[in-house]
Amino acid sequence: MKNVFFLILMTLFLQQCAQKKVDLTKQPQQTKMEDNTHANNPYYSRTDKTKLNVSNEEWKKILPPEVYAIAREANTEYPFTGKYNDFDEVGEYYCAVCGNHLFRSSSKFASTCGWPSFFEADKDGVIYKRDSSHGMERVEVLCKRCESHLGHVFNDGPPPTGTRFCMNSVSLDFQRDKK
Numbered sequence: 164m165k166n167v168f169f170l171i172l173m174t175l176f177l178q179q180c181a182q183k184k185v186d187l188t189k190q191p192q193q194t195k196m197e198d199n200t201h202a203n204n205p206y207y208s209r210t211d212k213t214k215l216n217v218s219n220e221e222w223k224k225i226l227p228p229e230v231y232a233i234a235r236e237a238n239t240e241y242p243f244t245g246k247y248n249d250f251d252e253v254g255e256y257y258c259a260v261c262g263n264h265l266f267r268s269s270s271k272f273a274s275t276c277g278w279p280s281f282f283e284a285d286k287d288g289v290i291y292k293r294d295s296s297h298g299m300e301r302v303e304v305l306c307k308r309c310e311s312h313l314g315h316v317f318n319d320g321p322p323p324t325g326t327r328f329c330m331n332s333v334s335l336d337f338q339r340d341k342k
Contacts, residue, residue, distance in 0.1 A: 201262070206309070209262040209338075212287070215309045226260060233333045234260045234311035237296075237303070242277025245332025250279065254339040263308035264288050265335065266328070272321055279335065281328040282320045289328075291316065304328060 201207040204225045206215055222235050232238045242248075247256075256266040265288045266281045274280035287307065294303040294315065304313045313334045320327030 207262045233331045237312040240331045240333050247279040247332040252339050257336040258306040259334050259336045260311040261309035263306050278329045282324045
C-alpha cells in the first residue's frame with residue numbers, strides 16, 4: 164500500500180513538472196547585466212512607488228515568458244542556474260517586473276543554496292505571504308509594488324538578521340554602482 168501511494172505521488176509530481184512550458188534553465192538574451200527588455204513595459208520604473216494593479220493577462224503580454232512564469236505564476240528557477248547566484252558586483256537589485264527597489268548588494272551573501280541570497284530586504288520594497296504549496300509551510304516574498312513572486316525567506320541566515328531571502332535571479336534586475 165505504501166509503494167502504491169508513493170507511485171501515485173511521484174506520478175502526480177512528474178505530471179506537474181512536465182506541464183511547464185517555459186525552459187527556466189535558459190537565460191534571457193542580454194548583452195550586459197543591466198540590460199533588460201523593458202521597452203514594452205509601461206509599468207517599469209525605478210522611481211515610481213505607486214502600487215500597481217495589473218492583471219496577469221496584461222503582464223503575460225508584456226513580460227518575457229521566463230519572467231512571467233516565475234514572477235506571476237510563482238515558478239522557481241533551477242538551483243545554480245540563475246545569473247545572480249555567483250555574482251558579487253556592488254550595486255542595487257530591483258524587481259524585474261516593475262523596477263521597485265528590493266536589495267542592496269551589501270546584504271547579499273554566499274549561501275550555497277543555489278539561489279541568490281540576502282540577509283536583509285528593503286522594508287519598503289517587499290511584502291510577505293504565507294505559502295503552503297508543495298506540502299510545505301514557507302513565507303513567500305513578493306514585490307510590494309506589483310506583487311510579483313521573488314522567492315522565499317527562511318530563518319537560517321547569517322547575522323545580523325538571521326534571515327535568508329532566497330530569490331530567483333529571473334525576478335531581479337541589477338544596477339552597478341557608478342564609479
